[in-house]
Amino acid sequence: MNTTARGRTLVFDVNETLLDIEVLNPFFERAFGDSRAMRQWFAELILYSEALTLSGNYTRFGPLAVAVLKMVAKLRQVELKEGDVEEFKSTMAKLPPHREVPEALEMLASAGFRMVTLTNSAGESGKASLVQAGLHDFFEHTFSVDDVAKFKPAKEVYAYVARTLSAQPSGLRLIAAHTWDTLGALAAGYSAALVARPGNAPLAIGAQPDIVEPDLLRTARRIVEIDR
Numbered sequence: 145m146n147t148t149a150r151g152r153t154l155v156f157d158v159n160e161t162l163l164d165i166e167v168l169n170p171f172f173e174r175a176f177g178d179s180r181a182m183r184q185w186f187a188e189l190i191l192y193s194e195a196l197t198l199s200g201n202y203t204r205f206g207p208l209a210v211a212v213l214k215m216v217a218k219l220r221q222v223e224l225k226e227g228d229v230e231e232f233k234s235t236m237a238k239l240p241p242h243r244e245v246p247e248a249l250e251m252l253a254s255a256g257f258r259m260v261t262l263t264n265s266a267g268e269s270g271k272a273s274l275v276q277a278g279l280h281d282f283f284e285h286t287f288s289v290d291d292v293a294k295f296k297p298a299k300e301v302y303a304y305v306a307r308t309l310s311a312q313p314s315g316l317r318l319i320a321a322h323t324w325d326t327l328g329a330l331a332a333g334y335s336a337a338l339v340a341r342p343g344n345a346p347l348a349i350g351a352q353p354d355i356v357e358p359d360l361l362r363t364a365r366r367i368v369e370i371d372r
Contacts, residue, residue, distance in 0.1 A: 151257060151367075151370075151371030151372050152257075152315055152316055152317040152335060152371045153257070153258040153259070153260065153309060153311055153315060153316050153317070154252060154257050154258065154259045154260070154316075154317050154319060154367065154371075155260055155261070155262050155287075155302075155305060155316050155317065155318045155319070155329070155334070156259065156260070156261045156262070156283070156318075156319050156320075157261070157262060157263065157296075157318070157319065157320035157321065157322065157325050158261050158262075158263040158265065158270060158273065158274065159239070159263065159264070159265065160321045160322065160341065160344075161319060161320050161321040161322075161339055161360070162241055162242065162245050162261075162274075162277070162279060162360070163239035163240065163241055163242070163273060163277055164239060164240050164241065164242050165182070165186065165239060166182075167235065167238075167239060167240060168182045168232075168235055168236070169182050171228075171231060171232055171235055172185070175217075175222065175224060175225070175228050175231075175232075176216075176217070176220060176222050177222070178220075181216060181220065183343065184216055185212060185213055185216045188212050188215065188216060189208065189209055189212045190322075190324065192208065192211075192212055193205070193208060193264060193295040193296075194295060194297075194324075196208070196295065197294045197295045197298050202293040202294065202295075204266045204290065205263075205264045205265045205266055205269075205289075205295075206233070206236075206265070206266055206269060209236065210229055210232070210233065213229070213232060214229075237269070237272065237273065237276070238276060239273060239277065240277060241277045241278070241279055242341075242359070242360065244359050244360055244361040245279065245360050246278070246279070247361055248359075248360040248361040248363065248364040249279065249282045249360075249364075250282075251361075251364045251365070251368065252364050252367065252368070253282055255368050257367070257371070258284060259282055259283050259284060260283055260284050260285040260286070260287060260305070260309070261274065261283050261285075261286045261287060262287040262288075262289075262296070262301070262302075262305055262318070263286070263287070263288055263289070264288075264289050264295050264296055265288060266288055266290050267286070267288035267290050267291070270286055270288050271286045274286060285308070285309075287304070287305050287308070289301050291304060292304050296324075296325055296328050297324050297325055297327055297328020297329070297331070298328065299328060299331055299332045301328070302316075302318070302328060302329050302332035302333075302334060303332055306332075306333075312333075313332050313333030313334050314333055314334075314335070316329075316334045316335070317334060317335040317336065317337060317367070317371060318334050318335075318336045318337070319336075319337045319339060319360070319363060319367075320336070320337075320338065320339065321338070321339040321340070321341045321344050322344060323338060323344065323345070323346060323347045326338050326353050327347070327350065327351075330350070330351040330352075330353070331351070335353075335354060335371075336353040336354070336355075337353055337354070337355035337356070337357070337363050337366070337367060338353040338355070338356045338357075339357065339358070339359065339360055339363050340356055340357065340358050341358065341359070354370070355367065355370065
């Protein structure tokens with residue numbers, strides 16, 4: 145592995161960017177009778193994380209994820225059975241990496257890039273998720289929004305990462321599967337790469353990621369070309 149730092153420092157989102165949340169679909173199919181409820185849950189989770197931040201409130205991602213699960217169940221008139229919440233939490237704790245992620249990270253590490261993660265998940269659970277997925281050793285640091293008590297895409301979160309790394313925002317690149325995340329990073333002065341996995345696409349307003357690819361491996365190849 146090349147140990148000489150190269151180009152921009154890469155800041156990775158975790159959930160859906162590195163780890164596959166689609167493994168939750170069978171739980172939602174069984175408990176809600178509709179696997180598409182997973183996407184409703186995830187969209188509401190992001191909505192209410194942002195609402196809490198804008199209103200000056202904060203709660204950790206794990207309890208919020210469960211609260212939103214119960215809210216979606218109520219909206220859909222679904223009665224969660226005994227053990228459903230524990231099954232949900234257990235599955236969330238064991239998200240696997242997307243198939244191409246290890247190869248992509250190995251490529252970037254071998255090219256000498258400094259890499260960290262930045263997640264809405266709590267610090268210890270975010271780190272544990274990377275450990276169980278076999279990805280933790282790729283990263284120099286695992287940042288959590290807990291350190292700022294604001295969820296992404298609040299600019300303060302990205303600024304905190306830059307300060308902690310003693311880096312200028314222009315020297316950082318966020319890699320994320322969510323446009324709302326790249327919007328926050330670009331507003332904070334970062335570069336951004338959007339991993340446009342199914343269900344994700346750029347928003348043609350404001351500053352744009354200079355890399356948009358459908359998976360992390362193709363994103364990694366572009367980063368190696370651009371961020372020399």
